[in-house]
Structure formats: C-alpha cells, structure tokens
Amino acid sequence: VQGGLYRDLVQKCVDEYKRLGFSLYCLGSPTPLMTAYRYRELVSMIATTRQVLGTVKPLHLFGAGHPMMFALAVALGVDMFDSASYALFAKEDRYILPEGTVRLEQLSHLPCSCEVCTRFSAKELRELESGERFRNLALHNLFVCFQEVEAIKQAIWEGRMYELLERKARSHPALYEAFQYIFRDEETLQTMALHTPLSKRRGLFLFDTTSLQRPEYRRMTEWLRRWTPSCLEAAVLVSHKAVVNRRLEKLFEMLAKVVGDGCFEVFVHDTPYGLVPLSLYHVFPISQTTYPETLVKQLEDKIFREAAETLAKHGFKKIIIIETRRETYPGYSRKLAHSLQTSLSKEVVYTTSK
Numbered sequence: 408v409q410g411g412l413y414r415d416l417v418q419k420c421v422d423e424y425k426r427l428g429f430s431l432y433c434l435g436s437p438t439p440l441m442t443a444y445r446y447r448e449l450v451s452m453i454a455t456t457r458q459v460l461g462t463v464k465p466l467h468l469f470g471a472g473h474p475m476m477f478a479l480a481v482a483l484g485v486d487m488f489d490s491a492s493y494a495l496f497a498k499e500d501r502y503i504l505p506e507g508t509v510r511l512e513q514l515s516h517l518p519c520s521c522e523v524c525t526r527f528s529a530k531e532l533r534e535l536e537s538g539e540r541f542r543n544l545a546l547h548n549l550f551v552c553f554q555e556v557e558a559i560k561q562a563i564w565e566g567r568m569y570e571l572l573e574r575k576a577r578s579h580p581a582l583y584e585a586f587q588y589i590f591r592d593e594e595t596l597q598t599m600a601l602h603t604p605l606s607k608r609r610g611l612f613l614f615d616t617t618s619l620q621r622p623e624y625r626r627m628t629e630w631l632r633r634w635t636p637s638c639l640e641a642a643v644l645v646s647h648k649a650v651v652n653r654r655l656e657k658l659f660e661m662l663a664k665v666v667g668d669g670c671f672e673v674f675v676h677d678t679p680y681g682l683v684p685l686s687l688y689h690v691f692p693i694s695q696t697t698y699p700e701t702l703v704k705q706l707e708d709k710i711f712r713e714a715a716e717t718l719a720k721h722g723f724k725k726i727i728i729i730e731t732r733r734e735t736y737p738g739y740s741r742k743l744a745h746s747l748q749t750s751l752s753k754e755v756v757y758t759t760s761k
C-alpha cells in the first residue's frame with residue numbers, strides 16, 4: 408500500500424488494489440519513521456491504511472523490526488511483520504530489549520534468559536570474536552522479537568492487549584505520545600470498540616485516567632448513559648463495598664428499612680464508571696474491574712458532576728445516600744451528598760446503614 412501519511416493517496420491505492428483482488432495487503436516501510444522516533448506518524452500511517460482497507464483482509468507491515476512497537480502495530484490492526492533488524496542491530500553491536508536497544512558496551516549484565524544470555528556474561532559476549540559475537544547477538548535479538556510476539560498473542564487471548572499497550576507506551580516518550588494520539592482519533596476508537604469482545608477471560612485493570620480511554624470502559628459508560636430507571640420515586644446510592652460484602656437479600660432488607668414503603672432504584676456511587684445502577688453492576692466489565700482507590704479520588708469531580716446530571720435527567724423525587732461502615736475513602740459519601748444537594752437544589756437524605 409502506497410500513500411504513507413496521505414489518506415487520499417492511501418484510499419486511491421487501496422481502491423485500485425481491491426479491483427485486483429489481493430488476499431493480503433502490505434504496508435511499508437515504517438523504518439525511517441521508527442529510526443527517527445516518529446511513532447505518532449507511524450500510528451497515523453497504519454491506522455489510515457487499516458481504516459481504508461477495512462478489517463477483513465490481513466495487513467502485513469514491512470520492516471517493523473523492533474519489539475517495542477509490535478504491540479502498537481498489532482493494536483492498530485497489523486497481522487504480520489518482517490524485518491532484518493535483529494541482524495542489522497547485531498552487526499552494530501546493538502542488543503535489543505523489549506523496551507529499547509542498548510549498545511553492548513553499555514551492558515554490565517544481560518537482562519534476558521535466552522540461550523545466549525544464560526551462556527555468556529556481558530563481558531564474555533563483548534570479548535567474543537566479531538563473527539561469533541554477531542551470531543550470538545543476532546540470536547538474542549531474534550529471541551526477544553519472538554518473545555514479544557508470544558506476549559502479544561497471550562495478551563490478546565486474555566483480553567489484556569490494552570494493558571500491554573499501556574506498559575509498552577512507557578518505554579519511550581515518543582511511544583507514549585503515539586499511544587495518546589491513537590485515543591484522540593475518534594475513527595480509530597470506533598474501529599477498536601467494534602472489534603473488542605463484549606466479555607473477556609479476565610477482568611479489567613484501570614490504573615489512572617489514561618486507562619479510561621480503553622474501549623471496554625468507553626463502551627460501558629455509553630451504555631450507562633442510555634439506561635432508564637423503572638421507578639422514579641427514590642434513588643438510593645450505596646457504596647460498591649455494600650454490594651460486594653452483603654448478600655443482596657440482606658442489602659434490600661436494610662434498604663427497605665431506610666427507604667420505607669414504595670419503589671426505589673439502587674445505584675452504586677463510587678466506581679470509576681460513575682453512578683452505576685445495581686441492575687448493571689454485575690454486567691462485564693463493571694464488577695470485574697480492579698482499580699486503585701486513588702483513581703476514584705482523582706475522578707471525584709467528574710463522578711459527582713455526572714451523578715448530578717444522571718439524577719437530574721431522570722427526575723427522581725427523592726435522593727438517599729447511605730453511608731456504610733467502610734467508605735472508599737473517609738468522608739466520600741458525605742461529600743457526595745453535599746455536592747448533589749448543591750447542584751440539584753433539592754433535599755438529599757444522608758443516612759447511615761447501622
């Protein structure tokens with residue numbers, strides 16, 4: 408595929424090729440962009456080609472020779488790559504690491520357990536005769552490339568590709584910039600969301616606000632916006648800790664005592680997803696998400712603001728916040744009650760579960 412960074416040229420090229428009916432498309436070459444650390448442009452080039460090509464035909468990336476960008480390429484829809492860089496780097500005495508490259512003379516230890524790195528020390532590897540050194544370095548470099556490919560396959564299988572990308576993105580500031588760039592492009596995000604499974608073998612890890620760009624999170628917050636309540640009498644807000652620790656039957660017994668007669672909707676109020684109706688709390692990935700409590704603290708303003716918007720949109724007659732023994736962090740629910748009272752200008756009942 409020709410056209411590089413120019414979408415119209417890529418489009419024209421792919422349209423012509425489609426007429427010829429190829430079963431595999433190849434894109435090249437990222438090497439000049441990679442050597443200059445121009446990862447953002449590399450991302451743009453791959454994303455454009457994948458969008459124009461659609462998702463059915465496999466895409467090969469020529470000259471993608473460094474494991475630090477394999478995950479990024481795969482996330483954007485590359486299925487295959489090839490490169491001679493493992494040998495070219497070895498020729499220049501450069502040792503590939505999953506997150507970068509170092510010159511052999513910069514190594515005091517070999518941070519790898521491949522066949523070569525367990526046989527030699529860094530000093531011994533440096534002192535080998537040049538032909539032997541080249542052969543062994545090339546073997547090591549190739550090993551690191553294959554190891555990365557296996558790590559990517561495993562991450563895809565587990566549904567943890569995004570988490571792998573988050574880790575890889577921190578290998579180099581230019582890679583981090585490219586990673587952020589992917590998530591600013593609405594079209595790329597929509598393509599990713601479309602091909603992200605609805606449920607996965609393992610739950611989600613959210614670390615900080617960067618994690619909120621992941622397709623599963625975005626899709627769930629979209630669903631939450633479309634949810635409609637079945638009762639508008641009262642909205643009862645509880646902590647996720649109350650939902651996890653009690654049997655539901657017990658929780659409802661306690662809620663009936665607090666709320667009294669009449670129907671009510673229960674919401675979990677302290678998750679990175681914002682206000683979550685209890686009926687959706689166990690839908691993947693909400694209750695399968697692991698996150699540090701500091702993330703809720705970081706998102707406090709957003710959670711409070713969106714909670715007010717949701718409650719105002721549905722027009723609940725009464726809002727009740729129940730403080731449970733264990734809070735996400737001290738004072739959370741009291742602060743939420745105060746914030747809702749101010750922004751909704753209606754009475755918010757604040758009570759404890761004891």
Ligand SMILES: [Zn+2]
Nearest residue numbers: 519521524547
């Ligand atoms: Zn090695």
